[in-house]
Amino acid sequence: MKRVYCLCVFTMLAVSAVWLPFAQSQQSQLDPSSWTVQIDQVRQVAAMIPGKRPLRINVLKFAESRRSKKFSVQGAADQPSVQARTVFQVVYSDGQIMIDSGMDEQVHRFFGRGVVEPYYPDAAKRVEQALRNAKAIIITHEHGDHVAGVIRTPFLAELAPKTLVTRAQVEALETNPQMPEIKITPAMASRYNVVDYDKYLPFGPGMALIKAPGHTPGSQMVYIALESGREYLFIGDTAWHMDGVRLIKGKDAPWIQEDDSALLAQLKWLNQLYQTEKNLTIVASHDDDEHKELIEKGILGNGLE
Numbered sequence: 001m002k003r004v005y006c007l008c009v010f011t012m013l014a015v016s017a018v019w020l021p022f023a024q025s026q027q028s029q030l031d032p033s034s035w036t037v038q039i040d041q042v043r044q045v046a047a048m049i050p051g052k053r054p055l056r057i058n059v060l061k062f063a064e065s066r067r068s069k070k071f072s073v074q075g076a077a078d079q080p081s082v083q084a085r086t087v088f089q090v091v092y093s094d095g096q097i098m099i100d101s102g103m104d105e106q107v108h109r110f111f112g113r114g115v116v117e118p119y120y121p122d123a124a125k126r127v128e129q130a131l132r133n134a135k136a137i138i139i140t141h142e143h144g145d146h147v148a149g150v151i152r153t154p155f156l157a158e159l160a161p162k163t164l165v166t167r168a169q170v171e172a173l174e175t176n177p178q179m180p181e182i183k184i185t186p187a188m189a190s191r192y193n194v195v196d197y198d199k200y201l202p203f204g205p206g207m208a209l210i211k212a213p214g215h216t217p218g219s220q221m222v223y224i225a226l227e228s229g230r231e232y233l234f235i236g237d238t239a240w241h242m243d244g245v246r247l248i249k250g251k252d253a254p255w256i257q258e259d260d261s262a263l264l265a266q267l268k269w270l271n272q273l274y275q276t277e278k279n280l281t282i283v284a285s286h287d288d289d290e291h292k293e294l295i296e297k298g299i300l301g302n303g304l305e
Helices: 004-026 039-046 105-112 121-133 144-150 156-162 167-175 242-247 260-276 288-296
Strands: 056-068 080-092 095-099 136-138 163-166 193-195 200-204 207-211 220-225 231-234 280-283
Touching: 039 200, 039 207, 039 220, 056 105, 056 121, 056 288, 080 121, 080 288, 095 121, 105 144, 121 144, 121 156, 136 156, 136 200, 144 156, 156 163, 163 167, 167 193, 242 260, 260 280, 280 288
Parallel strands: 095 136, 136 163, 163 193, 231 280
Antiparallel strands: 056 080, 080 095, 200 207, 207 220, 220 231
């Protein structure tokens, strides 16, 4: 874990020396329309970096969007549903890694589309402090509620050097950002750790990134295996609600543009894992119902350290 701050160099060496030849032999260029992943390969990649694995994982909700569930899951009833705006904290014995970075209130207003929705300033401050304390920051994808915390921040000089972003995320933020507030320049992009990988990337002991374009070009999932043996898969916005995974149903939100074929392949894979991998907890970033259940069961910690 003490090597986390230098993981950009270490992980790329690991991929080049150990995993990349195998990955290239399997798939020389990842085609979202033929997206395939093997959980055994993911586990192998997560075991590449030696060291003690994480001890626990925490979640914090800093804002909400109030929307009908029919937008989150195709064919769902037109009933109220809370879309949680969250970050996750991976706790090692000697430090933390953050998954996603939150957003400020101005960016949050974008998602309300004219409707004032709950934003919790005290929680947002705790997110900011956790980012500053973290050894490293991973971004699941390049939408404002996930990435704005490392773009629109007075601590950019402090956070950028320990934030890992992918080339696809950077390209979208430079040329086609979700909103003007998160647009970055090439000069700004150079301050982050920018990586590219074909399929999998080892990130830390017990952690692996999975390339998963579909919701956005730069979307990726995060696999984590704890010291206890419990496994997690953070799927970002591949599904907004776990019913999308359980029913293999995409979203029905007219304001988003996604690669439907890639998402269908991902949902089918996630559904298979949900049915067969009972030690693996799949976590959707925005599913407030799921987060409450996982906190109650002690699978996720409530709040940041």
